[in-house]
Amino acid sequence: MNRVLIENSGHTFDVRPSQTVLEAAIEAGINLPYGCRNGACGACKGKVLTGKVMHDDYQGNALTDAELAAGMALFCCARPLEDLVIECRQIDMVQGIKPRILPVRIQHKQQFGDDVMVLHLQLPATEQLTFMAGQYIEFLLKDCRRRAFSIANAPHEKGFIELHIRKIAGGYFTEQVFNDMPLKTILRMEAPLGSFFLREQNQKPIIMVAGGTGFAPVKGMIEHMIFNQIQRPVYLYRGARRTGDLYMDDLCQRWTQFMPNIQYIPVISDGHDDDGWQGRRGLVHQAVLEDHADLSGFEVYACGAPGMVDIAKETFVKQGLPEEEFYSDAFTFAPK
Ligand SMILES: Cc1cc2nc3c(=O)[nH]c(=O)nc-3n(C[C@H](O)[C@H](O)[C@H](O)COP(=O)(O)OP(=O)(O)OC[C@H]3O[C@@H](n4cnc5c(N)ncnc54)[C@H](O)[C@@H]3O)c2cc1C
Numbered sequence: 001m002n003r004v005l006i007e008n009s010g011h012t013f014d015v016r017p018s019q020t021v022l023e024a025a026i027e028a029g030i031n032l033p034y035g036c037r038n039g040a041c042g043a044c045k046g047k048v049l050t051g052k053v054m055h056d057d058y059q060g061n062a063l064t065d066a067e068l069a070a071g072m073a074l075f076c077c078a079r080p081l082e083d084l085v086i087e088c089r090q091i092d093m094v095q096g097i098k099p100r101i102l103p104v105r106i107q108h109k110q111q112f113g114d115d116v117m118v119l120h121l122q123l124p125a126t127e128q129l130t131f132m133a134g135q136y137i138e139f140l141l142k143d144c145r146r147r148a149f150s151i152a153n154a155p156h157e158k159g160f161i162e163l164h165i166r167k168i169a170g171g172y173f174t175e176q177v178f179n180d181m182p183l184k185t186i187l188r189m190e191a192p193l194g195s196f197f198l199r200e201q202n203q204k205p206i207i208m209v210a211g212g213t214g215f216a217p218v219k220g221m222i223e224h225m226i227f228n229q230i231q232r233p234v235y236l237y238r239g240a241r242r243t244g245d246l247y248m249d250d251l252c253q254r255w256t257q258f259m260p261n262i263q264y265i266p267v268i269s270d271g272h273d274d275d276g277w278q279g280r281r282g283l284v285h286q287a288v289l290e291d292h293a294d295l296s297g298f299e300v301y302a303c304g305a306p307g308m309v310d311i312a313k314e315t316f317v318k319q320g321l322p323e324e325e326f327y328s329d330a331f332t333f334a335p336k
């Protein structure tokens with residue numbers, strides 16, 4: 001057993017030999033930031049001030065060799081070799097919300113276009129799930145496989161979980177969801193997970209950037225804001241390849257009709273001049289940069305493909321956004 005001290009907060013916790021730093025912190029009720037939990041997104045990066053860690057496999061773009069040499073670590077895949085003193089951000093708002101493993105039953109399935117399936121999962125009648133709008137769940141599948149999906153409804157809607165699942169060609173889980181998973185199928189999930197959720201104590205205007213099914217957690221956050229009458233200005237940018245990929249577009253349009261603080265800007269990247277689209281074209285992060293020459297006064301929530309999230313962060317920070325005001329979940333693939 002090794003002990004970890006978080007220098008900036010003074011918290012300590014023990015790590016068993018089988019655990020990563022992040023697993024032990026979550027078990028101890030200490031919330032470090034994280035996304036994918038498999039070394040792909042970089043959200044859990046922090047500094048090891050004293051002591052040594054050994055990393056499981058991770059992706060080079062999540063932690064570069066230069067960062068590793070400078071003492072940085074990915075806490076989701078770092079195992080302590082001795083006692084550690086570390087430096088990392090902590091998230092107080094999820095204090096007391098610990099992930100649990102629960103059975104769920106598929107209650108409702110609706111396909112949008114070729115490759116998006118909306119699922120409603122029913123929780124056991126005796127159970128309620130406490131979560132923050134924007135967090136995610138992981139399905140626990142055969143052979144220890146896990147698959148992550150963001151929660152698309154708001155916490156006030158009790159008793160069910162909504163997911164938006166994009167079909168991955170050859171994907172182990174998503175192909176089953178589309179072809180071979182009838183209503184009433186029982187699955188096991190761990191939830192709630194992640195640190196991508198609405199920071200309610202902040203008063204800044206919000207820019208939301210959602211690519212594809214990255215719309216799921218953003219929908220949960222906006223429905224939470226509407227329910228709780230949070231009136232901060234929201235600029236919702238949705239990126240899609242073609243107009244047919246903008247599933248639930250009518251819902252976004254409706255929000256703008258009764259919530260004057262919400263502006264909706266759909267952006268199409270792969271359309272044709274004759275496709276009838278009257279709105280914005282191009283890359284979704286580019287539309288944000290064109291509309292907001294100075295991003296210093298905003299808070300940004302970005303979710304979708306890792307490439308989109310990375311380029312949004314890089315370019316928004318160059319255009320004035322404070323780095324700590326960029327929150328994201330990158331939809332990385334599960335490890336092979
Ligand atoms: C925090 C988080 C939240 C997420 N939320 C959502 C969500 O709300 N909705 C959603 O649709 N997805 C979401 N994802 C992504 C989703 O978890 C993955 O797409 C998942 O791997 C799909 O499972 P699968 O079994 O169908 O495919 P897998 O079996 O995982 O994928 C098939 C295999 O092919 C490879 N592969 C397939 N296509 C590609 C490609 N285009 N490029 C590179 N490699 C490829 C993968 O590496 C993998 O080995 C989320 C991911 C994370 C980390």
Ligand code: FES
Pocket residue numbers: 033034035036037038039040041042043044045062074075076077
């Ligand atoms: S790299 Fe650690 S949570 Fe994604």
